[in-house]
Every structure is written in C-alpha cells, then in structure tokens.
Amino acid sequence: MKRSQLFTTAGVAAAALAMAACSSSSSGGGGTSSSVPAGGGNTVSSSSSGSSAPAANGKSYKFSFIQGVAGDGFYVTMGCGIQAEAKKVGNISINIQGPTQFDATLQNPIIASVTASKPDALLVAPDDVTASQTPVDQAAAAGIKVVLVDTTLKDPSKAVSQISSDNLAGGQQAFKAIKQLAPQGGKVLVVNTKPGISTTDQRTSGFADAAKADSKYQYVGVQYDQDSASVAAQVTSAALQKNPDIVGIFATNLFSAEGAATAVRQSGKSGKVKIVGFDADPDQITALKNGTVQALIAQQPYQIGTDAVDQAVNALQGKATTKKIGTKFAIITQKNLNSSASQAAIYKTHC
Numbered sequence: 001m002k003r004s005q006l007f008t009t010a011g012v013a014a015a016a017l018a019m020a021a022c023s024s025s026s027s028g029g030g031g032t033s034s035s036v037p038a039g040g041g042n043t044v045s046s047s048s049s050g051s052s053a054p055a056a057n058g059k060s061y062k063f064s065f066i067q068g069v070a071g072d073g074f075y076v077t078m079g080c081g082i083q084a085e086a087k088k089v090g091n092i093s094i095n096i097q098g099p100t101q102f103d104a105t106l107q108n109p110i111i112a113s114v115t116a117s118k119p120d121a122l123l124v125a126p127d128d129v130t131a132s133q134t135p136v137d138q139a140a141a142a143g144i145k146v147v148l149v150d151t152t153l154k155d156p157s158k159a160v161s162q163i164s165s166d167n168l169a170g171g172q173q174a175f176k177a178i179k180q181l182a183p184q185g186g187k188v189l190v191v192n193t194k195p196g197i198s199t200t201d202q203r204t205s206g207f208a209d210a211a212k213a214d215s216k217y218q219y220v221g222v223q224y225d226q227d228s229a230s231v232a233a234q235v236t237s238a239a240l241q242k243n244p245d246i247v248g249i250f251a252t253n254l255f256s257a258e259g260a261a262t263a264v265r266q267s268g269k270s271g272k273v274k275i276v277g278f279d280a281d282p283d284q285i286t287a288l289k290n291g292t293v294q295a296l297i298a299q300q301p302y303q304i305g306t307d308a309v310d311q312a313v314n315a316l317q318g319k320a321t322t323k324k325i326g327t328k329f330a331i332i333t334q335k336n337l338n339s340s341a342s343q344a345a346i347y348k349t350h351c
C-alpha cells in the first residue's frame with residue numbers, strides 16, 4: 001500500500017500545525033465507480049463485484065462491510081478503499097451496510113443477519129466496545145474472518161486484524177493544537193459523540209488528560225451529542241452560555257465538529273473560540289474556509305479500507321495477518337487547504 005509521505009504521524013502533528021504547512025495527506029488511489037446509495041429502512045446497503053481477475057488462490061470471496069453508521073463520509077471513504085482493493089485483488093464481492101444511527105441496538109441485528117448470510121470475511125466498525133462484543137464474536141465463531149476497522153471491542157482477540165488511527169494520540173495532538181491556537185490559556189471543552197464508542201472515548205481521554213496536566217488550561221469537561229450535528233450545536237451553545245470564556249473546543253468526530261462550528265458561528269464567536277475537529281468531510285472543510293474551525297485532523301479511512309481487505313485475504317489464504325495496524329493523521333488548516341495533498345485528504349461523499 002502506498003502511504004503518502006505527507007501524512008504526519010501523531011508525534012509531528014502539532015509541529016505541522018505550528019508551521020501551518022503541508023502536513024496534509026493523500027487518501028490513496030482512486031476508488032471504484034460504485035457508491036453507497038442512501039436507502040430506506042434502518043439500513044443502507046449496496047453490493048459491488050470486483051473485477052473478474054482471480055484472487056491469488058483462484059477462489060472467489062464474499063466480503064461484508066458494516067459501517068459504524070450509514071451516511072458518514074468517513075465510512076463512505078473507507079468503503080471506497082474496500083471496493084477499490086477488492087477490485088484489485090479480484091473475485092471479491094463486497095456488500096456494504098450500516099445502521100442509520102451510531103447505535104449498537106441498530107447495528108447488532110445487521111451483524112447477526114450478515115453472519116447468517118455466511119460471508120468469507122466481515123469488516124466491521126463495532127458501535128459499542130461492550131454491546132457489540134457478542135454478535136462480532138458469533139461471526140468469528142461461525143468461521144467468518146473478522147477485521148475490526150476504526151472502532152474496536154473490549155476483547156478484540158477473535159479478530160484477525162484491527163486497523164485504526166491512534167485515537168489516544170489524536171486527542172493529545174488536538175490539545176497541542178488548541179495550545180498553539182490559544183496560547184494564553186483558559187477554559188477548554190470537549191464535544192463528543194457518546195460513551196462506549198472506542199475511538200471517540202480514546203480521543204477524549206487523550207485530550208482531557210493532556211489538558212488537566214497543563215495548569216494554564218481549565219478542562220470544563222465533555223458534552224455528549226449522540227453523534228448528531230444538531231445535538232452537538234445545542235450542547236455547545238449551552239456550554240458557551242455557561243462558560244462564555246471558553247477559548248478552545250475539541251470536537252471528537254465529524255458530526256461533533258459540524259455542530260460545534262454551527263454553535264460557535266451562531267454565538268458570534270467565530271475565530272475567538274478555537275475549534276479543532278477530528279475528520280475532514282466537505283462540510284467541515286467549509287467551516288475551516290469560513291474561519292469557524294481552525295484545524296481538522298483528517299484520518300485515513302481509505303487506507304483503513306484497503307488494509308482491511310488485504311488482511312482478510314491473508315487470513316483466508318492461511319497467511320500471517322498483522323494483528324494491529326495504525327494509520328496516520330493529516331492536519332488541515334486554512335493555510336495548507338489548497339495543497340493537492342490536503343485536497344486529497346478530504347473525505348468522499350461517493351466513490
């Protein structure tokens with residue numbers, strides 16, 4: 001897999017922000033023309049077949065990808081990587097489904113029905129570290145090769161591989177970014193999805209621990225938005241009313257960042273309250289351009305997708321797998337936004 005050199009590791013991310021230079025990324029090669037259409041019911045699904053080129057061992061495979069939530073640019077982009085890699089390997093059909101909300105009670109029945117359909121591999125972003133454990137374990141017990149993409153479980157041992165960003169480090173880097181944007185210090189807030197999502201919990205911990213350890217800053221806690229931009233806007237507005245002297249907000253994912261940006265703009269504090277958001281979908285990029293958001297930490301969902309296919313194929317062919325793969329971040333700022341690398345790091349709305 002190609003990994004752009006412009007992708008920064010967490011360790012150099014803050015320095016990259018300070019320079020506001022080319023710390024951004026490419027999300028890899030182009031995707032297939034297949035897309036994930038919005039559908040009715042509580043799932044969104046699509047299928048696409050790979051090319052007719054045979055897999056290395058001459059077999060054809062059926063893969064399922066279950067997103068954390070449908071209609072999220074992060075998982076759409078991951079699906080593009082999955083489909084492109086499946087096409088490259090050949091003879092792999094891909095079925096993509098996701099719940100309409102980031103909620104294990106909606107996702108678990110999808111995992112169960114996919115398990116019943118007996119795919120060769122299940123690439124899944126579990127919605128809850130605890131509540132998703134049983135259905136994912138049942139898939140593995142049924143002989144399906146499970147790859148955890150993005151989120152993880154309390155016990156990930158049944159998976160042949162898990163692939164994600166280093167989310168704890170991501171939260172720490174977000175605090176460093178806030179420090180550079182608001183060097184005078186002051187109150188800082190986290191806007192997060194909901195407890196139990198491994199990724200955003202880790203980002204929050206990374207940020208909170210770093211903020212609490214710095215006496216110039218006062219951590220005013222976390223507000224939960226249920227992975228909804230409108231709830232994120234409401235809770236951010238309320239927090240800004242309660243603490244009008246907040247200097248920085250870390251929004252732990254795409255919808256949190258969109259909602260936090262709306263609230264800061266509506267309060268007339270754009271540019272005064274600094275926002276660092278995880279992820280980089282087109283709406284977040286608009287907020288960055290408008291000056292409501294100062295920095296976006298883009299992940300590599302496309303890369304996670306291509307790596308996941310490769311790990312599943314390795315497992316199916318009896319080859320060694322890599323138990324844990326960490327993908328990188330890119331920091332996008334107004335200054336580097338127009339670079340081709342930053343443009344390539346923006347999440348896709350379709351493949």
Ligand code: T6T
Nearest residue numbers: 072074150199253254255279
């Ligand atoms: O930030 C990503 C993903 O890493 C997280 O697990 C859930 O939220 C996103 O999908 C963005 O909305």
